[in-house]
Amino acid sequence: MLGIRFIKSQPTTYLIEYRAGKIVRSGTGLSFFYFAPTTTLVAIPAASRDESFIFQQVTSDFQSVTIQGQLAFRISDPTKTANMLNFALRADGRNYESDDPEKLRLRVLTAVEVLAQKSIKSITLKEALLASDQLAAEISTELGQHPEIQALGLEIQSVSVLAIKPTPETARALEAEAREAILRSSDDAIFVRRNAALENERVIRESELDTEVAVEQKKRTIRETQMEAEASIRRKKQELRDLEMDADIALEEKRKSFVAKNAENTKMLAEAEAHRVAAVMQALEKTDPRVVQALAAVGMQPAQLIAQAFVGIAEHADKIGQFNISPDLLQTLLNKPNVTEAGNGRAS
Structure with a gap:
């Protein structure tokens, strides 16, 4: 009636009232009456928005990949957004006068695609397939610093690369x-x-061979010990034989000395006896000769005297x-000598 109307905005809608080119009031969740012929209303959604994206890019090795993800952002500075895009409402206060609100998401998605292309074209296909988290982090960082995003008064809340x-x-x-x-x-x-x-079998075989070698070495050690013991026994026996031989040699040397001394003594006795006999013979x-025979007959046995008598008879047989x-x-x-001997035996 008479151009006076009422508008009520949501808590997530930033409402700006322009009159004569100046801001009369602004804020979220406002409700007021306004005069439609002289008032322009700008409604900017301040709530967080989720936008899905999917586009194709080419890697450094010229392979096409499809990038699918989701973007969350909100308008943090509605005044900048209102200066860059037309968010003015029609006279009915319900619909926008232009399609600029739709262009906002297109600009954001275009910036995302440009940043994704920049990252993807510098890596190979295999690297790209494994770079989801890295790509999301790079897009989020660079998108928040993008001049156009800052000029539009946008805040990038999250960027996710799903595939x-x-x-x-x-x-x-x-x-x-x-x-x-x-x-x-x-x-x-x-x-x-x-x-x-x-390798395990080789290790086991080597262990068995080492065991056999150790056993053989032990046997060798035992055999060497036995041989050393036998050699020691033989050395002891040889030493005993040497001692016995030395004793025998010493004994033979003593015997030799004894025989030599005995021979010397016998020779001396024989020489003395020969000298005595020579002296006796020289005296005789x-x-x-008859005196000599008589002297020799002294102390003879009767049988010897008879035999000597027969010898004398034989000498003068002629x-x-x-x-x-x-x-x-x-x-x-x-028989007489036996009787005489018996008598002599009894007499003695």
């Missing part, structure tokens, strides 16, 4: 490569396991004509 996907053909190729890598890893694991088994050379000896006389001569 970075290659084309289906590239994905299949990467899957095949990864599959081959997994198979190679499996083969390598089998090879390593077999090598480990062979001038004596009558002077005897006939000499008869009867058996009785001969028997008497032979």
